[in-house]
Amino acid sequence: xxxxxxxAPSPTGPxxxxxxxxxxxxxxxxxxxxxxxxxxxxxxxxxxSRASWEAQIYDDLHWLGLDWPDPVMRQSKRLAVYGxxxxxxxxxxxxxxxxxxxxxxxxxxxxxxxxxxxxxxxxLIYPGTCRDLQRKDGVLRLNMATALDLVDDLNFTETGPxxxxxxxMDKADYLNGIGDIVLARRDMGTSYHLSVVxxxxxxxxxxxxxGEDLFxxxxxxxxxxxxxxxxxxxxxHHTLIRDAAGKRLAKRDDxxxxxxxxxxxxxxxxxxxxxxx
Numbered sequence: 404x405x406x407x408x409x410x411a412p413s414p415t416g417p418x419x420x421x422x423x424x425x426x427x428x429x430x431x432x433x434x435x436x437x438x439x440x441x442x443x444x445x446x447x448x449x450x451x452s453r454a455s456w457e458a459q460i461y462d463d464l465h466w467l468g469l470d471w472p473d474p475v476m477r478q479s480k481r482l483a484v485y486g487x488x489x490x491x492x493x494x495x496x497x498x499x500x501x502x503x504x505x506x507x508x509x510x511x512x513x514x515x516x517x518x519x520x521x522x523x524x525x526x527l528i529y530p531g532t533c534r535d536l537q538r539k540d541g542v543l544r545l546n547m548a549t550a551l552d553l554v555d556d557l558n559f560t561e562t563g564p565x566x567x568x569x570x571x572m573d574k575a576d577y578l579n580g581i582g583d584i585v586l587a588r589r590d591m592g593t594s595y596h597l598s599v600v601x602x603x604x605x606x607x608x609x610x611x612x613x614g615e616d617l618f619x620x621x622x623x624x625x626x627x628x629x630x631x632x633x634x635x636x637x638x639x640h641h642t643l644i645r646d647a648a649g650k651r652l653a654k655r656d657d658x659x660x661x662x663x664x665x666x667x668x669x670x671x672x673x674x675x676x677x678x679x680x
Contacts, residue, residue, distance in 0.1 A: 406438025407609045410464075411599070413445045414457035417660035421614065421644040423467060424678035428641055429612035430469050431680065441606055442471040447478045447591045447598055463661045467671050476606060478598050485593035488601055488631065489543060489586065497550050497630070498586065500538035507532070521580075524619035525596070528582035543587040547577055554629040557622070563640035565615060572622050584623055596623050604633040615640040644678055 408429040412422055433440040442464070446452040492498050503511075511530045512520045521528040534546065557572040586597045603611060618640040628635045644659075664674060 404609055405607065406433060406436035407441060407607050408433045408438065408612050409441040409443050409603070409606060409608050410469075410612075411443040411445050411602070412460050413448060413451075414453055414460060415448060415451040416456060417662060418460055418463040419644075419659040419661060420664075420674070420678055421659075423463070423661055423674055424644050424680065425612065425614060425641065426464055426469060427467060427675065427678070427680055432610065432612060432639070438609070440469065440471055441476075441608070443476045443478070443602060443606065445478050445595075445598070447593055447595075449479065450590065452479075459662065463665075466661075466665065467674065476602060478593075478602065481598070481602070482592050484601060484605075485587075485598055488597060489593075492545070492586070492630070493543075495553075497546055497553075498543045499534055499546060500541045501529070501533040501544045501583075501585075502538050502541035503529070503532050523581045524623060525581065525584040528580070529584075531583060534583065542585045542589060544583040545586050547581065547583050550626060550630060551577055554626065557625055557629065559621060559625050559635050560637045561618075561621075561640065562610075562637055563615060563618070564642060566618055566640060570621075572625065577622065577626065581623060596620065596627065600624050600627040600631070600633065603636060604628070604631075608636050610639060611636045612639045612641065614643050616643060 410422075410426040410429050412418065412426075430440040432438075444457060444460070446457070489498065505527070508527050508529060509520065511532055512527065529544065533541070533544070551574045557574070557577075559570050559572075561567055561570050584594075584596060586594050588594055618638075621638055621640075625635055627633075661674070664677075
């Protein structure tokens, strides 16, 4: 099997040191294995995506010495693919419409008998309010219990520093720790979870290299891969680059933007040393 990694940024802010680390690590791993490093632009959030940020991504990555084949996959061009996948899940009775707002969910989960609000990799775990109401609009949620009846093996291989080994998932983990996740939002026509699974399969991604903040979301992706009959890559969730206070970097943290270091005269070698490569 060909060794294929990818870096998949969203053009919604500046490239910071954390992005640089993830991209360079993925490229390094592909190079060491004689494989390929790909770039994908995750621009399904049309309200926040900007052409200028996308152009900066290309410029910063080239400055770091990274290269990738064209054409670059862009999620905004694949909405029909996501729509067809949702139609297939709907035809199998695996989706339902939900009109609950975040406040509705918080209210339902804050009843005294519910105890502390449970959170999972997709946020607050949905209590299933709309599951049997046959709504006609709203977001599309996966009926987790029904989906789990259709799959057996939910395990995957992890090579990252904190979770290395064979990760074994139990169906109870999905029901109690994840719940009925959103697979399509009103303003996007898809979701991160759905699009990333379909995109990685289309690209032939054999090794997903990304931050450890997405480790728990991998269970969702493995389930979707099983439902669609897609291969499961190996996963490598790397440690996060953090600021002096130990907080992980975010796009709003312009102080760690790569453009700032470039303007100060830093070199790509300096950046590699700063992130521990």
